[in-house]
Amino acid sequence: MGTLYIMGTPIGNLKDITFRAIDILSQVSFVAAEDTRVTQKLLSRYDIKARKISFNKDNYAKKIPEILQELGKGDIAVATDAGTPGISDHGYELGKAAGISGFSVVGIPGPSAVTNILSMCPFPIESFLFLGFPPRRQSDLVQFLKEYGVLPVPLVLFESPRRLKKLLEQLTDIYPDRIIFIGREMTKMHEETFHGSPADALAYFSDPKGEFTLVLSKPGSEIKYLDRTDIMTLIHKLSEEGLGIRDISREIVSVASLNNSEAYKLVLDTLE
DSSP states (O other), X not given: OOEEEEEOBOSSOTTOOOHHHHHHHHHSXXXXXXXXXXXXXXXXXXXXXXXXEEOOTTTHHHHHHHHHHHHTTSOEEEEOSSBOTTSXXXXXXXXXXXXXXXXXXXXXXXXXXXHXXXXXXXXXXXXXXXXXXXXSSHHHHHHHHHHHTTSSSOEEEEEOHHHHHHHHHHHHHHOTTSOEEEEESTTSTTXXXXXXXXXXXXXXXXXXXSOEEEEEOOTTOOOOOOOHHHHHHHHHHHHHTTOOHHHHHHHHHTTSSOOHXXXXXXXXXXXX
């Protein structure tokens, strides 16, 4: 009886993989991959020769019996394009089927967009609610935000660049004074974060590209901005404490009605 390994793989930077994951990928009979081309890049980076089969949202129902049959012969790994299978994707179906069929199912921890964004979040995270991708239809999206946005915890969401503006428009309309923290292309070359109001985010991401993870602050954590004099005083104070320009800019975004680039320019101008 083989073991099904639920593989945590990098969410962008191929160096973000564990030694254990590399060992498992090197030993399994084959890898069930969401996109074999994406997984091949990871395997090639570490000179792993494992066979691959396609296992995605369009073919998983047909592929599960085939994979279960192969599990009777040896170990198999399942990998998504980024992160961990089973979180907002079809991977849980395979894990469930393998468990019901009597096979061992073992998780191999790895990078997560959820924990990564929360680790950088500039407001307190004692608990949170992960909601995955919000509904596409506008009426469903509005209902979704009104229902979950009143809960006393921060909300974590995924969104595509095509639908980001629609989400931010609704957040601006429903929760204009709440704080939103956004990670774009996390761990990749063009990674950036944003911290401010939904309206500020809408203006900043006027032409969104890449993958987005968002955290909406809980009720009662509305933005309270400093005036310009206090902001300039804070910039000098943080500089005297030894913070660099980028770090100061991040602090200023959290207390000023400015986006990342505006805060960076203000810090430069103030410290000249």
